[in-house]
Each structure stands twice: as structure tokens, then as C-alpha cells.
Amino acid sequence: MAQALRAAAPTELDGISVSIRDLSLSYGSVEVLGDLNLDVQDGEFLVLLGASGCGKSTLLNCIAGLQPATEGQIFISGQNVTWAEPSERGIGMVFQSYALYPQMTVEGNLSFGLKNARVPKDEIRRRVARAAETLQLEPLLKRKPAALSGGQRQRVAIGRALVRDVDVFLFDEPLSNLDAKLRAELRVELKRLHQNLGNTMIYVTHDQIEAMTLADRIAIMRGGKIQQLASPDVIYRKPANLYVAGFIGSPPMNLLPGRLEGNRFTGPLVADVTGYDFTTRPRGPEVVLGIRPEHVRTGAAAEALPIRAEALVEVVEPMGADTLVWAQLGQTPFRVRMDGESRVRTGDRLSIGFDPASLSLFDAASETRL
Amino acid sequence: MSDAAFPARAATPARTAAPRGRLLDGPAGVAPTRRMNPKRIMVYGGLIVFSLYYLLPLWVMVMTSLKGMPEIRMGNIFAPPMEITFEPWVKAWSQACTGLNCDGLSRGFFNSVAITVPATILSIAVAAVNGYALVNWRFKGSEVFFTILIFGAFIPYQVMIYPIVIILREMGLMGSVWGLVLVHVVFGMPIITLLFRNYFSSLPPELFKAARVDGAGFWGIFLRVLVPMSLPIFTVAVILQVTGIWNDFLFGVIYTRPDSYPMTVQLNNIVNSVQGVREYNVNMAATLLTGLVPLTIYFLSGKLFVRGIAAGAVKG
Numbered sequence: 001m002a003q004a005l006r007a008a009a010p011t012e013l014d015g016i017s018v019s020i021r022d023l024s025l026s027y028g029s030v031e032v033l034g035d036l037n038l039d040v041q042d043g044e045f046l047v048l049l050g051a052s053g054c055g056k057s058t059l060l061n062c063i064a065g066l067q068p069a070t071e072g073q074i075f076i077s078g079q080n081v082t083w084a085e086p087s088e089r090g091i092g093m094v095f096q097s098y099a100l101y102p103q104m105t106v107e108g109n110l111s112f113g114l115k116n117a118r119v120p121k122d123e124i125r126r127r128v129a130r131a132a133e134t135l136q137l138e139p140l141l142k143r144k145p146a147a148l149s150g151g152q153r154q155r156v157a158i159g160r161a162l163v164r165d166v167d168v169f170l171f172d173e174p175l176s177n178l179d180a181k182l183r184a185e186l187r188v189e190l191k192r193l194h195q196n197l198g199n200t201m202i203y204v205t206h207d208q209i210e211a212m213t214l215a216d217r218i219a220i221m222r223g224g225k226i227q228q229l230a231s232p233d234v235i236y237r238k239p240a241n242l243y244v245a246g247f248i249g250s251p252p253m254n255l256l257p258g259r260l261e262g263n264r265f266t267g268p269l270v271a272d273v274t275g276y277d278f279t280t281r282p283r284g285p286e287v288v289l290g291i292r293p294e295h296v297r298t299g300a301a302a303e304a305l306p307i308r309a310e311a312l313v314e315v316v317e318p319m320g321a322d323t324l325v326w327a328q329l330g331q332t333p334f335r336v337r338m339d340g341e342s343r344v345r346t347g348d349r350l351s352i353g354f355d356p357a358s359l360s361l362f363d364a365a366s367e368t369r370l
Numbered sequence: 371m372s373d374a375a376f377p378a379r380a381a382t383p384a385r386t387a388a389p390r391g392r393l394l395d396g397p398a399g400v401a402p403t404r405r406m407n408p409k410r411i412m413v414y415g416g417l418i419v420f421s422l423y424y425l426l427p428l429w430v431m432v433m434t435s436l437k438g439m440p441e442i443r444m445g446n447i448f449a450p451p452m453e454i455t456f457e458p459w460v461k462a463w464s465q466a467c468t469g470l471n472c473d474g475l476s477r478g479f480f481n482s483v484a485i486t487v488p489a490t491i492l493s494i495a496v497a498a499v500n501g502y503a504l505v506n507w508r509f510k511g512s513e514v515f516f517t518i519l520i521f522g523a524f525i526p527y528q529v530m531i532y533p534i535v536i537i538l539r540e541m542g543l544m545g546s547v548w549g550l551v552l553v554h555v556v557f558g559m560p561i562i563t564l565l566f567r568n569y570f571s572s573l574p575p576e577l578f579k580a581a582r583v584d585g586a587g588f589w590g591i592f593l594r595v596l597v598p599m600s601l602p603i604f605t606v607a608v609i610l611q612v613t614g615i616w617n618d619f620l621f622g623v624i625y626t627r628p629d630s631y632p633m634t635v636q637l638n639n640i641v642n643s644v645q646g647v648r649e650y651n652v653n654m655a656a657t658l659l660t661g662l663v664p665l666t667i668y669f670l671s672g673k674l675f676v677r678g679i680a681a682g683a684v685k686g
């Protein structure tokens with residue numbers, strides 16, 4: 001069995017940087033990860049996204065070798081590393097809490113891993129200098145972490161992974177301890193870094209914006225299982241199930257329960273969904289229709305669209321660039337994102353409309369996309 | 371800026387200036403504290419009474435140790451010496467007699483140093499590694515191991531005295547300084563391990579993970595990452611162990627022979643040996659000399675000690 005796998009590895013794992021096969025992890029009787037499969041392409045930026053406690057950090061720790069898996073295998077760069085030490089896996093890791101060694105200078109922090117690997121002194125100096133240049137850490141090299149700002153600390157933490165010249169970078173919510181402005185800045189820096197280095201990056205976050213902006217592909221996790229693995233665009237436009245639909249987007253997608261007979265949807269509104277791109281035929285008549293608040297047109301623009309209805313405006317939240325309208329569609333709450341210029345007031349009757357191509361239909365029983 | 375936006379207000383500068391002036395006269399900056407109020411008087415009064423209560427015996431001891439015997443016989447133990455003499459101190463250190471020998475406390479002092487230094491170093495070294503392993507390298511049964519270890523702290527010493535005599539005899543260490551060192555190392559283990567375990571578990575686990583990713587092993591992480599950031603807790607451990615071992619009397623008297631008696635036992639023998647007159651001044655000086663080591667340790671490490679105690683108490 002092991003023999004067969006090793007033989008198969010080179011061809012099967014071509015172009016795949018990290019491969020996770022049937023990975024399970026339990027703490028006692030509590031299963032945190034269950035039968036997880038995931039292939040990460042060479043040079044891909046993969047984001048693990050999910051609510052708190054869904055097992056993102058656990059999965060990352062398994063890949064890093066900091067948490068022994070209960071079952072399954074992990075391959076990195078074509079090697080089976082399931083039993084390998086973290087330092088032997090060719091990974092670098094960046095933690096949310098920075099985890100810098102407080103008694104070492106920035107330089108000491110950067111070179112610690114290289115010293116442990118008995119890299120020659122000249123080589124250490126060269127690599128530290130290069131990482132410091134990339135991350136603009138040169139003036140800080142002699143300082144202790146306590147004398148750095150949060151953003152600088154996180155850059156040192158990234159530098160520590162950088163000097164190791166590894167194939168795979170693992171990030172566990174590296175930006176979530178920073179304030180909004182710095183987060184946005186470092187996000188761009190990270191993206192630039194990835195474009196320059198071309199390494200594989202696996203990045204854990206529960207910030208949707210980070211996920212959408214950074215990722216080549218996003219894996220949405222829930223309860224230790226991957227719900228959908230796709231590009232940000234597909235995740236946004238074609239969520240694979242109700243959970244993903246509700247999780248991505250803020251405000252989230254409007255979900256309207258109803259019945260589908262032929263192409264006719266009856267629920268809080270009546271709609272002819274001809275033009276919707278079905279992936280499977282519905283099994284039962286009970287369905288959920290999903291439409292993103294930003295895909296809803298209002299007023300004159302709505303008139304031309306195949307699906308139309310009228311909603312009663314309850315609350316208006318102007319947010320500058322756009323205005324969020326909380327309305328009622330019959331008894332069902334319904335959110336609309338409008339242009340910032342539009343003038344609506346509480347109590348107005350708003351005529352809305354949308355295109356069947358922009359909506360999502362889910363089977364009510366299995367909660368999966370139709 | 372506001373002037374431009376609200377020209378109406380700019381037109382009446384007098385009206386805005388007046389209340390502002392009055393505001394400036396009001397309280398500003400640090401609030402004054404009242405020197406004396408009933409609560410403070412109570413607190414300070416209480417503290418003074420208590421410190422007197424504890425300082426008085428010390429005063430009597432220091433004064434008596436600086437007097438000659440004739441002056442002591444005059445009574446009035448609280449009075450400072452009329453004529454200061456260091457004779458009793460010298461005698462206590464190098465000439466005072468026990469039942470067996472007459473070379474004073476010095477013999478006991480050097481024995482105590484020979485016991486305390488290795489016992490402190492060994493017990494802290496082992497306990498620190500224990501605590502580290504218990505937190506960061508959980509092994510099967512590590513919780514059980516820890517429970518048993520802590521349970522050891524609650525077993526009364528008296529129960530173990532005789533079994534230890536047998537063990538030391540079998541090991542050929544009975545009566546030697548090293549036997550006593552071993553006993554102190556073992557008895558210090560539960561509490562010092564607990565101290566280190568609590569401290570290490572209060573450190574962020576990511577630090578340990580980062581070091582593992584950086585390729586540091588068991589000892590590398592311990593010596594190069596954790597130990598350098600554990601100064602406060604090492605200080606606490608050193609203080610606990612040095613004072614505990616230095617002040618020990620029971621184990622010293624049981625497990626050593628007269629020529630390797632620690633200072634406390636030597637002190638007891640000097641104070642209790644009755645040959646002719648009881649030399650109160652020498653006894654006082656001897657007692658002070660014996661207490662000097664723990665006292666010095668406390669003085670030198672005051673701030674670090676408090677910090678370490680606080681750090682160790684963070685997490686159970």
C-alpha cells in the first residue's frame with residue numbers, strides 16, 4: 001500500500017504543492033477534522049475561511065506538523081510528510097500573536113531557524129539582509145520585539161518565515177491583531193510578496209474581505225469539513241450550499257423559501273426563473289431562492305427585468321458610497337443595496353427587480369445548490 | 371475653522387470668552403490628595419503597630435549581640451549598648467562551642483553552603499525541565515504524573531523520614547552532605563515543578579510552535595527561547611529554595627553527621643550547649659548570622675520576587 005503510493009506520487013502530485021488525503025483529527029471523542037481532502041496547487045494562494053471554531057487553525061497546525069493527525073496523509077512538494085517534524089516539512093508559519101522570541105533582537109529572531117539548521121554564517125547574513133530589505137526591516141534589526149509596533153512585529157514574523165526559503169507559507173490570521181488601516185496596508189504587501197515570490201501560501205482568516213482580495217481559491221470550512229473550494233468569484237456568484245450563501249457577502253444574500261414548479265417560483269414573491277443555470281434538477285418542490293442585495297435593481301431599472309416585486313422600506317442606512325435598505329417583502333425581510341445617490345425613505349414602496357441569471361436556487365432539504 | 375463655519379458666533383467674541391475664563395479658574399491637573407483622613411490614620415497606625423511588634427525582638431537581638439556580658443547582666447534589654455563590642459560576633463563565628471567542637475558557626479555555614487548551592491541548582495534545574503515538559507511535551511499519562519507529583523507535596527514529612535533513612539543507607543549516602551542534597555531536591559520537586567508548570571503554561575503556545583517550525587528541539591526551545599524569558603520565575607524558585615533549604619533543621623539533624631551539620635543545627639547546638647555561663651550575646655549574634663543569608667536574598671531580589679510570584683500565579 002505504502003509502496004504503491006510512493007510510486008504513484010510523482011505523477012499524481014505533479015504541480016501540487018500541498019496535498020491532504022482523508023485527514024481526520026479528533027480530540028478524544030470530539031472530531032475536529034473529518035475525512036478532509038484538499039489539493040493546493042504550486043504557487044497558489046489558498047484561503048481557509050470559516051466561522052470561529054470550525055477547525056481552520058487545527059488544519060493549518062496539521063499541515064505544519066504541530067498537531068499529529070489521527071488519520072490520513074499529508075504531502076508537501078511531493079513528499080509524504082505525515083510523520084515529519086515541522087522543521088523538515090519545508091514550511092514557514094506566521095501566527096496571529098506574532099510569537100516573536102522576546103529576548104532576541106529582530107536579527108536574532110530572523111536567524112534563529114537558520115542557526116538551528118546549521119546554515120553557514122555568511123549565508124545567514126545574506127538571507128537576513130534580503131528578508132529585511134523585502135520587508136523594510138533594516139533599521140529595526142538591532143531592536144527587541146518589545147520596541148516594535150504591531151505592524152512591525154508582524155513583518156518580522158513574516159520575515160522569519162521568509163528567510164527559511166521554503167516552498168509553502170502558512171498564515172494563521174496574521175493580520176487580525178492589527179487596526180483596520182494597517183491591515184489594509186499589510187494585505188497589499190502580502191499580495192505583492194506572493195506575486196514576487198510565487199510560493200504556495202495557505203492563509204487562515206475569518207475576514208471575508210481578506211479572503212476575497214487575496215485568494216486564488218477559497219476553501220470555506222464548517223465543522224471541520226470543506227463546504228466549497230473555488231475561486232472567490234465562483235464562491236460569491238455560485239455558492240455551493242445555503243451555508244456558504246449566508247456566510248459570504250455582507251450583508252448576506254436574501255434567502256426566500258418557496259416552491260418551485262417547472263420554472264415558476266412561488267414564495268414571498270412570484271418569479272419565472274427561466275434563464276437560471278441549473279446544475280441539477282430539483283428533487284422536491286421545496287426550494288430556497290437566494291439573491292444578493294447588490295444584485296437587486298430598483299425603480300425604473302427594475303421595470304425592464306424579468307422578476308419584479310414590491311417591497312416596503314423599513315430602515316435606510318446611508319453608507320456613503322451606497323445605501324442599504326432593509327425592507328419587507330410580504331412578511332419576509334429583504335435587503336437591497338442601492339446607489340448612494342438614491343433617495344428612499346422609511347414607508348416608501350420600493351419596486352424591485354432582478355435577473356434570473358444572478359440568483360441562486362437551493363434545495364430546501366439538502367441545502368445544496370440546484 | 372469653526373469661526374468660518376459659524377459666522378454668528380464669531381461676531382460675539384465677548385460672550386464666549388467670559389465662560390471660558392471662569393472654566394480655567396476651576397480644578398485642573400492632578401487632584402490634590404488629603405494627607406490625613408481617618409482611614410489613612412487607621413491603616414498607618416495599624417502598620418506601625420505591626421512593624422513594631424515584629425521589629426522589637428530584632429532590636430533586642432541586635433542590641434544584646436553588641437553588648438558585653440557585664441552590661442547584659444545589668445538588665446534593661448531594650449537599651450542600646452553603652453560600649454559597642456563585636457567580640458560576641460567573632461566568637462559566635464569562630465570560637466563558640468557545641469558539645470563536640472569549639473570552632474563556632476563557621477563550620478555550619480560552610481556545610482550549609484555546600485548543601486544549599488547544589489540542592490538549589492539541582493532542584494530548580496530538574497523542576498524547570500519537568501514543568502516545561504509537562505506543559506509543552508505532553509506525553510501519555512503526563513497529567514497522572516503531575517497529579518502524583520503534586521500529591522507528594524501533601525504527604526506529611528514525618529511519614530517519610532524513616533523510609534528515606536533506609537533509602538539513603540542503601541545508597542551509601544546516609545550522613546553525607548550529598549544525601550541531604552538529594553533529600554532537598556526530592557522534597558522541593560512538587561512545589562517548584564508546579565511553579566514552573568504554571569509559568570510556562572501562561573506563555574503563549576505559539577511561541578513554542580514557532581520555535582518548533584524553526585527547527586529547535588526539546589533542549590533548544592527550553593534553553594534558547596523559554597529560559598531567557600523566565601528570569602522572574604527563576605528568581606522566585608531560587609528564593610524559595612535557598613531560604614527553605616537554608617532554614618531547614620529537621621532533615622539536617624536527621625540525615626547528616628555532626629561534622630556535616632548545616633548551620634541551623636550548629637546554631638541549635640551552640641545555643642543549647644550549657645557549659646558554665648549562658649552567653650546571651652554570643653547566642654544572639656549566632657542567630658543573626660544564621661538568618662543573614664535568607665535576609666540578604668530577600669533584600670537583593672525584592673522587586674523581581676514580587677513580579678515572579680505574580681507571573682506564576684496567573685494560571686492554574
Ligand SMILES: Nc1ncnc2c1ncn2[C@@H]1O[C@H](COP(=O)(O)OP(=O)(O)OP(=O)(O)O)[C@@H](O)[C@H]1O
Pocket residue numbers: 027030032050051052053054055056057058059206
Ligand atoms: N486541545 C483541544 N481539545 C479539545 N478540543 C479542541 C482542542 N483544541 C481545539 N479544539 C476544538 O477544535 C475546534 C477547532 O479549533 P480551531 O482552533 O481549529 O478553530 P479555528 O477555526 O481556528 O477558530 P478561530 O477562528 O477562532 O481561530 C474548536 O471547536 C475547538 O473547541
Ligand SMILES: [Mg+2]
Pocket residue numbers: 056057058172
Ligand atoms: Mg484559529
